[in-house]
Amino acid sequence: MYSQKVMEHFTNPRNVGEIPDPDGVGTVGNPVCGDLMKITIRVKDNRIEDIKFLTFGCGAAIATSSMVTELVKGKTLEEAMQVTNRAVAEALDGLPPIKMHCSNLAADALHEAIKDYLSRNDGRKAAGETYEGAPGDREVDERGGGSR
């Protein structure tokens, strides 16, 4: 049911862990199925110098976490803020429809971590308000399937 790319990231996830004394922390829970993700970032010269994740969730949740960290490492905060759930899913060669909501978790945790960093750095707080991610790009729940 998962693409090879998803399975590859699930089997060998990149950037697992937690940065000590991070510059920004994003923790989000998934309202759909109750999973949890935590992203920590280290920022230098407006770039994401390092990023790590911890995830309690399904295969798709772990793979999207891994992918989102890989996508934004070394990127500017503005660039990272523009990474959408859909972009993460596409980078993984797609997700099964029922798993699309898992990709929200990864991008949301990343954006939360960046906002946290910005709010800690008062002078740049105003800028944080302009970083609203890509509006209207959240995946809606697509429920389906049967029981065994």
Added chain:
Amino acid sequence: MRRVYLDHAATTPVHPEVVEVMRHYMLQDWGNPSSIHSFGREARAGVDEARAKVAALIGADPEEIVFTGGGTEADNMAIKGTAWELRNKGDHIITSAVEHHAVLHTVEWLEKQGFRATYLPVDEYGMVDPGDVERAITSSTILVSIMAANNEVGTVQPVAEIARICREKGVRFHTDAVQAVGQLPIDVHALGVDLLSLSAHKIYGPKGVGVLYVRRGVRLTPLLHGGAHERKRRAGTEGVPGIVGLGKAAELARLQFDQRVEHYRRVRDLLWERIRERVPEVRLNGHPTERLPNNLNLSVLYVEGESMLLNLDMKGIAASSGSACTSGSLEPSHVLLAMGIPHEVAHGSLRMTVGVSTTEEDTAYVGESLGEIVDRLRAMSPLWNARVR
């Protein structure tokens, strides 16, 4: 790679002797049992023999055995057939919150048709209180349906006692024994049930064939109308290969009952021991003693079920989970929730069901493999990291 199948509650492999019999009724005696010529008579003999074998397994008379297209159809026939037959007598059905969807969704559908239903709660082990059944019965109750043993957590229900209450109150009683048959001594008279469902593919028989036991004198409105097959209780040319396969599977289940159950219990207990030795913070779901001998249902705290299943599968191990992430509805198992198990504990649930081919070496392999998987996933889990800090 080593392959270990621990999902016998989902389905079982077909026993070679069963395949042999089925083959014979496809290549040799392939007639239509309703035909009066010799071809038909040969096929009829096979169906009759199978009926006698299934009857012997559950202590019934052969005429009380109705072949169906599986456990789901047997459940539907028992419940809808009773509802339509007795709709002038009453409109109330009692069942439990932990039934298989073949029962639950059937009762829910009947509610949409105007019937009323009571879904009895269960205790923390998944067990129904017979006192609740007694209190729920009213003058308009036409059916009580409580499963003999649960397919997810393996909890064995006090079916004989519930049946006695129903009999005293004059209410018809059905039990879904799909998981119980072959694992618990099932005798329809000792249990005192009116209707009982079973399915071939859970007892090393083929898929798509089952039985509804219908006590003599119990009338049902048929689901299928057509020819006079199965004494007008289930129209349609008999699925002879499946039926004879079920007959053989039932015979083997009866003859090998003691040795199978002893084997299941031994390897299941070993499996639980190996896992507990290797994995800290696991808990058992379901009843410690009143459970199916082949069933182990556990929760690994701080990790999610689907990610464990994917990793187990990569190591050749087949299991299942009640996690929200593995269900089509993204809700955790209704059985675990009804038992009051918190959402996050249900999340880490794993069901492992052993079978005749499970070995002691398998249990050691699974214990070690699960240990490695859980170590890795916990290192990745924010809950575990917050906890060990």
